[in-house]
Amino acid sequence: MESFRHQRAAGSLKREISRILIEEISDPAVVGVYVTKVELSPDKQSARVLISSLENDSMRDPPEDSVRALQHASGFIQRSLSARLRMRNVPRLRFEQDRGKQAEDRVEMLLKRIQKRSRKGGGALILLCLALATSARADPGLARFESATDVMGSEFRIACYAPSLAQAAGAVTAAFDEVRRIDAFLSNYNPDSELSRINREAHDRAVKISAEMSDLLSACKRYHRLSDGAFDITIGALVETWGFFRGNGKIPNWWSPWLARRKVGSQYLEVDGANQTVRFLRGGLSLDPGGIGKGYAVDKASVVLREYGIEQALISAGTSSIYALGSPPDSKGGWPVNIRDPSGKSDAVAEVQLIDKSLSTSGSDEKYFEVDGKRYPHIIDPRTGHPSEGMRSVSVVSARTIDSEAWATAIFVNGANWARNHRPEIAQVFLCPADEACGWIE
DSSP states (O other): OHHHHHHHHHHHHHHHHHHHHHHTOOOGGGTTEEEEEEEEOTTSSEEEEEEEEOOSTTOOSOHHHHHHHHHHTHHHHHHHHHHHHTOSSOOEEEEEEOOSHHHHHHHHTTTOOGGGOOOTTOOSEEOOOOOHHHHHHHOTTOEEEEEEEEETTEEEEEEEEESSHHHHHHHHHHHHHHHHHHHHHHOSSOTTSHHHHHHHHTTTSOEEOOHHHHHHHHHHHHHHHHTTTSSOTTBHHHHHHTTOSSSSOOOOOTTHHHHHHTTOOGGGEEEETTTTEEEESSTTOBOOGGGTHHHHHHHHHHHHHHHTTOOEEEEEETTTEEEEESOOTTOTTOEEEEEEOTTSSSSEEEEEEESSEEEEEEETTTSEEEETTEEEESOEETTTTEEOOSEEEEEEEESSHHHHHHHHHHHHHHOHHHHHHHOOTTEEEEEEETTSOOEEOO
């Protein structure tokens, strides 16, 4: 748990130092500078603050001048941090230029058009369809910044507007750091993650977990109950049986799904919120965050953007989920987002306008394999042990991405008839059944 608290402390320092640079430092040598990383010492007595600069006309001083200016102002920044964070002992700050390739990559995609993003993977969403060059001209007081990073097995992309490029770049960098933090604690591919530790140890005893993990697993149990078992985070054994864990899928031996299904069931996942522990009540249980992890990360990224003062942004996680913060400068009605036609007959089958809303899609063309002309999607029904059939895609709009992603999976598994009778009140649902026309549920 100490490492988690340490990361949060470093994140708080990074956020507040970024704000101080924007709001309280007027030195011309610091214009266009943003914080890329804060490395807090184990004893929290000192912190290494890495900075980078945006290439624009106002940034005439060399990076060395920026570092010297910030180091000269470090005492003032520490006093401001003490007031903002209510800390008695603020760590000593040492500013350094971030010369690594990671910093270069973060600004490399500055001002590229969002609609040129790759559609690799054939996902069911056209996540971005905006003429943002026009948007930038609509409000000359706002700067647009866009960047992408590969994490959680997908391309996360953020486009945002802010009064300055430095503010936007700092916010996007911090949001990506938050997504990486979520990946580090939630990945079942990383043996050091908190989720992997649960999978190893919860069969034998109650495992102490973070409050964040406790809340997330409790939410997953709630989705399981409300979806009649269609959403199940304990589906790991079936994902591995069908070859979708670290693979592209395969047909297993006929008895394997039956055996794996006996190792699945959120009713056997015991979460003690009061004591922050989790325990598996059935042998073989394995948590798999594939149906919820990216949506959770998108929500966390949106929180970070808000903390940095960003009010207009679009966050996408691969081709499955997107969150729209506010609305773009030239479209007060919201961010226009297309739902892709899963049949491939047209580019889009519907359009939605998003303001402070998410859109998630689960589709049979996202990840699948085919044998003898039959398609086997990666979305597995935990109750039958086999890939779900009957739906081409399901799109869900809701206020939180964690909700839209979980419900898109659950409705895809349960099918159109179940969805029409059990549509969650918090969501709008767009169905594309295998044998019916696509449409919204009334």
